[in-house]
Amino acid sequence: MSQYVESRHRVFCYGRCITGQNHSIFCLALLLITVTSSLFFVFDCPYLTKELSPLIPVFAAILFLSVICCILRTACTDPGILPRATPDELLYLERTDNTQTVALSGRVMELQMRSGHVLQLKFCQTCRLFRPPRVSHCSLCNACIANFDHHCPWVGNCVGLRNYRYFYLFLLSLSLLCTYIFVFNIVNIVLRSQNNSTVADAIRETPATMAEALICFFSIWSIIGLWSYHTYLICRSVTTNEDIKDTWATPHRGGNQINPFSRGNGLVNCFAALCGPLPPSFLNLRAFVKEENSIPMTITGTNNNNNTSDGIVGYFPEENGNYSNRVGNTSGIHSTQQQRYLPRDYA
């Protein structure tokens, strides 16, 4: 069952997976990786196992599995989508900040950081909130993403706060897999040509090897290049978005030019980016809400029940019985409206 949230994301598996809108390039990437690896296992590995070592397909399998794991994790994890503001928040913002006569959409909030930087926080028309630092709006996904890096079509999702490390590990494991397959393709051809005495004969014996070698050769440059670029970005604690816009290069009035989000040391930045703590998804994807409540960024589609065809769905309890007290049920199987506040479940 797939349902739509207010952005252009798609939700699967009862809220456990959230992906972007367009999956075609993602499917192409998966296909390329799977086909090349399968050709390697079927055509190269038997010969290499016999001639060299049975460990060769074992390492290849480990690398292939980690590539698949990382790409799926990157594609299906919520990158850090910020839920949209409720009308009440907007009213409160306008009320409290009545020193300006400009409408909210034209306003810029100035943020004085302790490090001396002065950041300008812009108002996002679509999400109706002042974009926090490092947050950017992705027009493809139509949502504000925390620590927005870039929208990756190969993964079919934005890369942001919550899936950056999986993206980086995907690039790393794919670089290793590509290099591994390429090297052993060459080794295969060389070994066969030594046994058969011509390279042309060896190639004719295993045409698949040449095909894999070509695919790997052409993709290696961009993959390793991209991986090195992201390693450089991680060490500086800069996102792709900030690097493209040169955010930390221009002098700010009253502040210094060092990135305020860097921890000073490249190694500590790496550690923080790859092994640091990750917040759970900001969207409560496993709750169904009444449409009139207008609590955006949660699922507002219809569920499987036939008696809720008007779009108003019931709220069903999670497996461990947690409820949200602000959600009521007009019809349907689960009819309790909790008065007492209980903690939400985290996807």
Add this chain to the structure above:
Amino acid sequence: MDDTTRLTSEQSIKLFIQRDYSEGTAVKFQERFPSELEGKIDRGKFIDIIRHINSIFEEAEALSCKTFTENCCACLTGYLLLLCMPTHYEKCVKRAARYISEENERTLNPKGIFMLDPMEKGLRCIEVCITNNRR
């Protein structure tokens, strides 16, 4: 709690404690006392509640050996470990929600104030509802 979607009505006023980004993108809420709460609750007490919430989130976001080992183990198991057990951050978020629920029952609700878990708003702000009719 009845319908809490209207900002002001005969029953309730809503106000929002925003995030404090002066120290970076770490989760921290502004430790200020909104003027609408004057007279309803002691200033120090309210700020103490916010401070306690901030300390829980600071612990959640700290770079520690525990987070490092947790993430390394998760990586080595192909992130399947994350499907089995909650992370340190998730535990802290649940602790914050439990603390807010307790404070609601203990201190705030008797004064006609209701504080919402910031996780419901995606950690962007803490929503505080004030009911006009005292119990």
